[in-house]
Amino acid sequence: DGGITQSPKYLFRKEGQNVTLSCEQNLNHDAMYWYRQDPGQGLRLIYYSQIVNDFQKGDIAEGYSVSREKKESFPLTVTSAQKNPTAFYLCASSIATTGGRKPQHFGDGTRLSIL
């Protein structure tokens, strides 16, 4: 079955530590996205990538970094510069063509907490 796999499901970060969240998709989608979800809020876009080796900042990119070396993979690093990293992180993917219906498909999320 095609889908998006996020790992780990739960992650704990110590002060001053960088952590990396994994996102892999086998849907053959060109575009991939990272969102942050906080309680009582909608999803906020961190980074997105429309094609391999290219990515753009979303609305809340500070303290985060990404890479897109392969079409299937879009890992997110939460750096020590992100002072409030506790949240639920969601990865999504979609086809990336102009116009037309391009729903985003989501993984099951990674919950990150501070130790």
Place this chain on the structure above:
Amino acid sequence: GEDVEQSLFLSVREGDSSVINCTYTDSSSTYLYWYKQEPGAGLQLLTYIFSNMDMKQDQRLTVLLNKKDKHLSLRIADTQTGDSAIYFCAESIMNYGGATNKLIFGTGTLLAVQP
């Protein structure tokens, strides 16, 4: 600016109809989506409507779009306890910074179905 608003909570009895409302501000929206999120999980795409339509029905789900008032609703007929979840509406923004598939999410409506 872009903004999507939803009421935070809705409680219904099993077997009744549920109506979840959403308002949006960006008139350039192309597609509008409804997603469902169960506890601890990612977002599941439920249905969508193109901005030149005013109604779409899909089994127990009916989406109504009033483009003049920028109002979107999701009606769930014969609501079941398994429908208890958070429901997000999202609008697709054309050509946002070159990304043709940016989604703006509402804050989500928690639907509680009482047996």
